[in-house]
Amino acid sequence: MTAESTAQARTGYRERQLVVLDVNGTEHEVLVEPRRTLVDVLRHDLGLTGTHVGCEHGICGACTVLVDGRPARACLMFAAQAEGSAVRTVESLAGPDGELSDLQEAFTRHHALQCGFCTPGFLMLAEGHLAACPRTDKAEIREVVAANLCRCTGYQTIVEAIDDCARQRRNREED
């Protein structure tokens, strides 16, 4: 066995599969190795670089996206595992003309981001939580926010921004 074929046998390199993904309501076909992660496909095959990679082991949450509406670590999923699901990334939040969503507005109003690297993950985490638990409160938001890491803000303004957004959504609902 040559070194090359050994390596091929070891890694399965070059073996690719066609994966069909529904991302932000658009269908994409990508030909990828089975081991390729969802976040790498989003970022490097589809060019959706808003989703970030902070640790590649599922702790920091910078890569959080919504899979069928629920927050998921895109670094811990193979792209193939997302077939048949609806994936939403940070690029889906703003309006078509770039108008910020109410959640994004709350983040900028509260200075809930500094370097902005973790921000897409927090936005998607919050988007998923607020959709599932519209009557959430600040203590619960703090627990949810604890799923992800931020090194700049100390978290307080992230919690406040999400809480503010939740209150405004509830107020609009009551109006």
Added chain:
Amino acid sequence: MTTTANPTRGGLTARALPPENLVTAGEVAAREGTAGRPRAADSSAARRAAGSVPSAATGGEAAHPTAVDSGARHHRPAGRLVGASVRRREDPRLLTGRGRFVDDLHPAGVLHAAFVRSTVAHAEVASVDLADVLATPGVVAAFTADDLGLGDISARLARPVEEFVPTDMPILARDRVRFVGEPIAIVIADDAYAVEDGLEAAKVTYRTLPPVVSDTAALAPGAPLVHDNAPANTLVDVAMFATPGIDEVFAGAACVVRVRTKTGRQNALPLETRGAVAEWIDKDGQLVLHTCTQTPHQVRTVAARSLGLDEQAVRVVVPDMGGGFGIKCVVGREEIAVAAAALRLRRPVKWIEDRKDALTASFLAREQRYDARAAFDAEGRILALDADVVCDMGAYSCYPFTAGIEPLMASAEMPSVYRVPAYRVRGRAVTTNKAPTAPYRGVSRPQYVMVVERLFERAARELGLDPVEIRRRNVITEFPYTGVNNITYDPGSYRESLDLCERLVREEGWYEAKAAAAAEGRHLGIGYSCFSERTGYGSAAFAARKMEVVPGFDIAEIRMDTTGAVTVTSGTQNHGQSHETTLAQIVADRLGLDLAKVRLQQGDTDRITYGWGTFASRSVVVGGSAVGRAAAKLADKLLVLGAHLLGTEAGEVELAPGGGVRVRGDHARAVPYTAIAEIAYLKSNLLPEGCEPGLAATASFDVLDDGTFSNATHACVVELHAGTGRVEILRYICVEDCGVAVHPQVVEGQCRGGIAQGIAGALFEQVTYDDNGEPSATSFMDYKVPTALEIPDVAIHHLETPCLFTETGAKGAGEGGTIGAPAAVLNAVNDALAPTGTELDDTPVTPETVRNALANGPRAAAAPTGEEDR
């Protein structure tokens, strides 16, 4: 030609601060009738908080009144942008996923690099066999040090060899590896997965050497040498400020206290790891190196030297950056290796550090050991301070700061905010077989402030004084103050911040809460830290350290275009601090422009002559002053041309709000900037005689003084949980003074984020190594970065003592939070432990040590600190 500002000491006149300079936001709000929002200073809010203290542990609203309304912070002339918390201009792109970070760059044909790294801490490299690497599918190339022939990274102090031993850091290790993770070879493949396959096929054989894994082992007689030319593994050994007679002062003092402490090794840990994309561009004859660095020009300088190129052939471009905190203000060997590979292969090459390498093989910080004594008289006045500081700097000196970065900072500034009449210090940097050290937010100040504040608390206890009162008797109150360390401190609010902070803690009822808890057998503690933060280190301050490469100044260039809009280029480098907003605010005010008319650009060595980037809380002080001066120079030309168009003299006109020039006292006679720009560019035939076309100016600023000192007092209230040893922070209050805040919301963000990192160091984070020098924390499972459940809300109160020599009155605000937090947390923990008789001085304070301290009860003696390695 550029001009250099020369703020002299004469600007710092000795005067008591008028009380109106020290107005709290709460007071301003009350005076202006805007006191509608809940404030911690509000006594009714405080009473509510006090009433609910026992339940405050759960983080209830009452215990966390929102911070004061920063918008009401000080009297701001209408229309002025400096002082206004305008919307950050960085936010829209970062919120919509349209930021552009280094890993978002994907040039056509890009290859991916990763590094074969040492798996042992200390060894001679016997052989490197990359044959199987090259045979791995997808691998394009692999290079060792011999293949690339690159110059080393050399950082120097101009000190004699007794004080500083020069060592070099090769780009790739040659015949010797000095820490686990040291790069030995660079592997390049056509995708990021294949390159990992390639790494697995590398075969390196080592002749292992005994590793040196602690400062005490490094200094032990007969210790193995990390660098053969560094006896006793000592890279820096400096004795400073030995006040004559200091031993007699200690011998005769009423009270002498001692603190021996060891602080844990930490990682600055920006969420974005390091990375680079390098590409040779034939059209420009340039190597373009995109990299997330805080100091692009320094990367250019080192890259050009290492690669043997002129600097004009290297262009360093910095995309959006996901934090830095110091780790990215030194030049890394990996970005140079990536550049070399791109040159060799004539293809773009990308390297994105993975988290394991970031945790183990990048730059670390903070591992220090102090043996400090302080002498006090019977009234609690400090008489002398004597300290021995040993910093474990790991395997190499960092560029440009050297291994002196931590010991020299600690040695120079340890007297802190106190009137210390006699001082002696020895500061050492030892080299060990661990990843090297870079500056990390605060640089030594989190440690020495903690030591000094522990000394004061201990003295207070011995003398039966209140811990705040003993500080009050010692803080500097008259400015400028030249200390025993030969540093002149500009005006600050040391005493006022201490008084206000204590008042807030009292008004919120925490002293009663502590007594009530004690009656129930619970363990509440209150801790303070009072400190200053030197910001805006200029060339004088760095030259005083005897750095061969002397940072300090910054340059700003400004251009106005035909639409009357301006582009400002600064040598500073935003990586989360909001420069696109804050520096633009300064320029907009200077020129009377809307913020939208001012665009700031940074992070491209081709766009500005030179810059020193962003570190040491320098940007608003140095960079902010430079952009202000550049704008002022442009304004001079606008006035000349405006007067010409108005048919009058430059002395008769002034800038008009909204962007134009008008006649003083006759505002109807005015021309907009667009009319001036028209003759400057499109109708230069109409220019006055001798006036050159174009509207551009360049200015620089340097701090030729000792810098400017921001200051703060922090208070922390903790509860210790006997069962788990958990340290729960019930309340955190920060009273800060960074002079005029250009953007108060940004300042508060810096405070909160800094405090979170300080708490992280005090209670959670530590990089540990086993006896073989193998790092134990290789993922976020082992390196405990605190989350929203560990970091409390922080109430922030502002005082304002304007800087006398910056363009805006601003002082730096980047590091104070991190500097003050460990001392406040540790003092609170020890206050809670006081009934047990145990004192904990080492960080991080772990649940285990707290649990043991509580379990051992009142008679347990403190475990001897500083004696053995932990």
